[in-house]
Amino acid sequence: MMRTKIRSWIVLTLLTVAIPCLAGTATASASGIGAPVIADCQAHLRLTRHYTTAQLRNALATLPVDVEEYSNCEQVIEAALTNAGGKGANNGAGGNSGGSFLPTPVIVVLVLLVLAAVTFGAVSVRRKSGGQGPDRRT
Numbered sequence: 001m002m003r004t005k006i007r008s009w010i011v012l013t014l015l016t017v018a019i020p021c022l023a024g025t026a027t028a029s030a031s032g033i034g035a036p037v038i039a040d041c042q043a044h045l046r047l048t049r050h051y052t053t054a055q056l057r058n059a060l061a062t063l064p065v066d067v068e069e070y071s072n073c074e075q076v077i078e079a080a081l082t083n084a085g086g087k088g089a090n091n092g093a094g095g096n097s098g099g100s101f102l103p104t105p106v107i108v109v110l111v112l113l114v115l116a117a118v119t120f121g122a123v124s125v126r127r128k129s130g131g132q133g134p135d136r137r138t
Helices: 002-029 032-044 053-061 065-070 073-082 104-128
Strands: none
Touching: 002 104, 032 053, 032 065, 032 073, 053 073, 065 073
16 A cells, blocks of 8 residues: 555656756757757757858747747857857857756756665665664664
């Protein structure tokens, strides 16, 4: 009975985390010719390739609201359009970037999985010890 509740809780938690993560990545891929620009900017916080003016304009026109609000992609793409044809036209960012090599949703999922593993490990240890706390004898 208890195992069924725990399993259903795990499945519900994983689905709650996984569905928004997958939905967030799907919005950028459905944008048309600007999709590679948006994906590049989200992955690197700058543009690492050269794109046509049409691609940059389409990316600005189809930029998802969450990307526009929570990243610097709008400014990066606008800078690339402003500097089109110049040296470093599609850079849009300064020197050092403190970003991670893993996307944020992946980091969130990994942290939640580690927390779940620690929690269930603690529950398992407590069950094996008979549900009693540490034995304190004085």
